[in-house]
Amino acid sequence: MTPPHDSSTHEQPLYRRLADHYRQAIDAGVLAPADRMPSVRKLVRTHRVSLSTALQACRQLEDDGLIEARPRSGYFVRPKRRITMLPASEPDPGRLPAPASYVGIHDRVSDFVAKCEQHTTSVNLALAAASPAHYPGDALKQAMIRALRKHPSMLVDRALPRGHPDLRHVLARRALELGMNPDPDDILVTHGCIEAVNLALRAVARPGDTIAVESPVYFGLLQILESLGMQALEIPTSPQRGLSVDALELALQTHPHLRAVVVVPNFQNPLGCVMPDTEKARLIKLCERHQIAIIEDDTYGALCDDNQLPPALKSWDRTGNVIYCASMHKTLAPGMRLGWMTGGRWDARIGMLKFAQSRPNEALAQVAVAEYMGSTAYDRHLVRLRRKLKIQREHIAEDIARYFPPGTRLNVPEGGMLLWVEMPGQQSSTQVFEQALARGIRIAPGTMFSNADRYNHFLRLSCGSSYTPQMAEAMRTLGDIVTAAG
Amino acid sequence: MTPPHDSSTHEQPLYRRLADHYRQAIDAGVLAPADRMPSVRKLVRTHRVSLSTALQACRQLEDDGLIEARPRSGYFVRPKRRITMLPASEPDPGRLPAPASYVGIHDRVSDFVAKCEQHTTSVNLALAAASPAHYPGDALKQAMIRALRKHPSMLVDRALPRGHPDLRHVLARRALELGMNPDPDDILVTHGCIEAVNLALRAVARPGDTIAVESPVYFGLLQILESLGMQALEIPTSPQRGLSVDALELALQTHPHLRAVVVVPNFQNPLGCVMPDTEKARLIKLCERHQIAIIEDDTYGALCDDNQLPPALKSWDRTGNVIYCASMHKTLAPGMRLGWMTGGRWDARIGMLKFAQSRPNEALAQVAVAEYMGSTAYDRHLVRLRRKLKIQREHIAEDIARYFPPGTRLNVPEGGMLLWVEMPGQQSSTQVFEQALARGIRIAPGTMFSNADRYNHFLRLSCGSSYTPQMAEAMRTLGDIVTAAG
Missing domain, CATH: 1.10.10.10 (Winged helix-like DNA-binding domain superfamily/Winged helix DNA-binding domain)
Structure with missing residues (x-):
């Protein structure tokens, strides 16, 4: 040749x-x-x-x-990526909202779900999830069958405390890539990152306490806080640099009894931003000085375009002040709710809470996932998944540039599966959401990402699914709706 | 012939x-x-x-x-069953302990576990669990493999809210035998009965609230209450008739702000008692009148000797005041943490809490268990399991009659896998526990079954394992230890 x-x-x-x-x-x-x-x-x-x-x-x-x-x-x-859009606007770190005594994010989410269910959806851009087809369903199925055959009494033997040793060993090894160096014994396997964050919050705070969160923030975290009777203090967060450490420092002057900060330092939901290393180091120091626990949610960290994992906040932690939580839900298998955590200096209390809340996880899924994550097939899967997400993200971003009205602001993250779009005029995301829904298109309105109403002119679009002509058509329609609403 | x-x-x-x-x-x-x-x-x-x-x-x-x-x-x-023992002594329903502000059951249990780990155990009579060999491990494994092959993308598809429809349907059908008639839509699948009880408590009460529990009571419930910051009010409970409704009525006069009562009406842990139907009906009425939620834990109900299931408390409930919680952990598969609940009038709040705490359960285990529980193989398994537990229970009870000192009191339940033994003299269960442990025998000392110290002269013995010559020997040794301690 x-x-x-x-x-x-x-x-x-x-x-x-x-x-x-x-x-x-x-x-x-x-x-x-x-x-x-x-x-x-x-x-x-x-x-x-x-x-x-x-x-x-x-x-x-x-x-x-x-x-x-x-x-x-x-x-x-293909046309060259020509996303010539205004960058997302930066928040004012001095403008702190009052901690939300607002209780009702569950109602808001329920309302969203109920409305969605009234319409047939043809294109779903609302779900922070990738297509099932992007995950190694068959390989996991085979690993599961092998695990069942190899350990025939696994379903009737009692599960081991803290999780199966095979999985904890593999997770500890994989964590080296994140700059962490956990002992497998420090790892606690949970029912997804959601259970891990629940346990972390229950370990460090009590009902009535105030917890700092990013703003905008994943509504699931607001739901957890509401269900635990805790209050969220929303800290301005930059679409470029993540949680504003300056703003948090300011908040500490007016809220000295803050118990913890929950932060998604890598490919935050909904912003997609990654905190620079310098900011990560500053956050660690600030929280140590003020004796505030850091709860790190690293659900998306592994989904980086360039296969070079952004380091975990936890990798700067020398005092056990960071509780690290992660999940296999977005990276490996949306149908298996597996997560893990290291509890830092709350390790014993978290172990107790996990036992009292749901007992140790069953062995089967852990053994199968340990086999898969311990193999190079997992690395190859991640490379494929990252490439797919990058392409899909760029497609959607290009469509926004093409079809949304001038003045629309957007940063295109270098990982994850989410785009956070700022509409230029007086468009209401609730209105856009409803009009899109009527056309069979599901999006997540900005109002869901805060307890206050400050993101009504934002939309979160998911880029988790393969780009299809139908999706291209939906993006054009969405652009028309936003333009008309302006 | x-x-x-x-x-x-x-x-x-x-x-x-x-x-x-x-x-x-x-x-x-x-x-x-x-x-x-x-x-x-x-x-x-x-x-x-x-x-x-x-x-x-x-x-x-x-x-x-x-x-x-x-x-x-x-x-x-074999010698005829000749358990000529004193029946267990009845509690005084008028003697109510103060609600325990005592916090430390976790420490007590941790201490128990730590001590156990220091010794090699040859005979374990401490675990409220039957041998793995008593469960249909192979049939479940095959059902699991069939489920994986039939639904190849199950591991990568998102789980359905509230649990898989197949399982909820089978559970609703099986619940008819308990006198209940739930709609499959009312059923919520959980990570075991433990998660169900956690959700129920969180739905009806807040930290600081007082919850009525049986006395003696499964220490796992005391751990849950401690971890949720709730207080336990221990209600005298009869080894014959279960929770004393009279005592609860009395307690309501001095504790009008009681939020809920958690009750195990069928084969209670540790007593093994079943509440008579009349008492069940009285309890329902009393709690309705005082607006106190009933949280029913029916973990053991299916393990009745005569294959005639004792009706659930829930079957008397006409107002949604009973939250019913059950598990497949003791009846079907100790290695699969599957449970379920119906939330009564707290259904929506419980659904919200489950979503916020751990999201819906994964599909795979549910589909496999639905297949097995929907078949007659499940009925045959239960008949076998019940027969084994009965024989093992009688063996252990005979040994107690034979080897324990005169004055030992014991009721032999007609179901379940537990025996609650009252030692006759000044024996301390902690001391007996430690001496037995040194001889390789693990038992559960009575001190674990209350926040106060009122059961120090009791032991809980599990009859979950096949009776072996080694176990006979262990029972003789245990009898010697108890006799010497008197």
Whole structure:
């Protein structure tokens, strides 16, 4: 074949070398956006490769978001990512809202769910979840069957305290990539990150206490706080740099009895922001000085575009002041509610609370997941998932740039599956939500991400599903709705 | 063959007819305790049956507790159950302890666990659990594998709210046997009965509130209350008739702000008692009149000797004042933490709390268990399990009668897997516990079953495991320890 053989690509399969050849051509502008790719048949002839190699190369380029198939016309070079949008506006760190005595986020969420159920949804952009098809369902199924055969009495033997040793061992090893170095004995397996955050809050605070949270914040956390009778103090959070440490410092002057701060330092929901290392270090120091517990929710950390995991806040912790919580729900298997935590200096209390609340997790899922996460198949799955999320995110972002009215603000995160869109005018997200719903499109209105009403002109759009013509159409419709509402 | 053929036995397999023939002889005293059974070879000759039929008949009689094998000597008729013991003493319903502000049951249980871990245990009589071998591990494993194959994307699809419809349907159908008639939509699947009781308590009460509980009471409930910051008011409970409704009525005069009563009406832990129907009806009325929620824990109800389920308290409930909680942990699979509840008039609040605390349960275990519990295999399993528990309970009770000092008091329940033994003198259960532990025998000291110190001269012994010569030896040793401590 004719593509250049340099030493770095020499080990790669033929189809990858062929794909790289065309990638370079696209990067260099030799093939410009909207240009037609050579047909598969032509690739076969030109490069003297098999039909299957030519097809694989095209699929690789398509997966990488460089070309797209048009029905009955072949492959075309995709338009360059041209997201020339205003960056998201920065919050004023001096403007602190009062801690919300507001109780009603459950009602608001219930109302949202009830409304959604009244309409047939054809395109769901509301769920912070990726398509089931993006996860290794079959491999996990096989691991599960192997676990059942290998340990035939697993379903009738009592579960081990704190979680199965196999899984705790694998999690400890994987945590090294996050800059952490936990002892497997320090790890507690939970029913998802949700249970972990519940246990962490119950360990460090009591009903009536005030907890600092990011603003905007995942409504699920507001629901947890409401259900525990705790109050949320919303701390301004930058779409670029995450939780404002300055704002938290200010808040401590007026709220000296703050018990804890719950923070999603990596690919925050809904902002998608990652706290810079310097801010992470500052947050650690500030909270140590004021004896405030940090509850870190690292649900999305592993979903970074460049396969280089952003370090956990916990990796700066030297005093046990950080309770680290994570989940396999978004990264590995949405149908298995598995999470884990390390409790820092609250370890014993958290262990007691877990036992009293739900007893140790069953062994089966843990053993199967330990096998899968201990293998390189897991790494390959993550690489694929990250690539898919990146492509989908860019598609949706491009559509926002194309169809939303001028003045729309947006940062495109480099990981996760969420976009937080600021509408430019007086549009109400509740109104947009209802109009979109009537057209079969589900989105999450900004009002759900705060106890106060400060995000009514925002929308959260999920990029978890494969981009389809139907989704493109939905994005155009959504743009029309937002424009008309302005 | 020669055994009588009456119409009722005509449908039974040959070995069962043969076993029944000898059962009648034993019942009639033709074969007296300690008499040698005819040898297997003799059975073959006398009744002209195969060796395998003769062996099966003997095993059946052994399973039924009528004969026992002695090594190298053949089968002998077992001594008649001769449990001529003092009945358990009744509590004084007028003697109400103060609600315990005592916080420390976790420390007490941790201390118990730590001590246990320092010793090698050869016989464990401390665990309120039956042997894994008593459960249908293999059938559940097969159901699990079928579920995985039938629903290949189950591990990556999001779980359904409130639990899988298949399981909720089967549970609703099975609940008919308990006198209940729940709509499948009213059922909420939980992580075991423990999570259900947590949710129920959180739904009806707040930290600082006082909750009435039985006395003696399962220490796990005291742990839950302590972890939720609630206080336990221990209500005298009869070993014969369960929770004293009179005592509760009295308690309401001095504690008008009681929020709820948690009750195990069927085969209570540790007493093994069942509330008579009249008392169940009285309790329902009393709590309705005083607007006190009833939280019913029916973990053991299905484990009744005579296959006639004692009705749930919930079956008297007409106003939604009873929150019913149950588990598959003791009846079906100790390695699967599955439970369920119906929330009565707190249904919506409980649904919200479950969502905020741990999200819906994963589908896989639910689908597999639904298949098994929907089949007659489940009924057959229960019949077997009940028979085993009965035989084991009687063995242990006989040993107590034989080896424990005179004046020992004991009721032998007609279900469940627990015996609550009152020692006659000044024996301390803590001391007996430690001495037994040093000999490799684990028991649960009475001190664990109350926040106060009123059960120090009681022991809870579990009859969940098959009776072995080693266990017989352990019971004799335990008897010696108790006698010496007197």
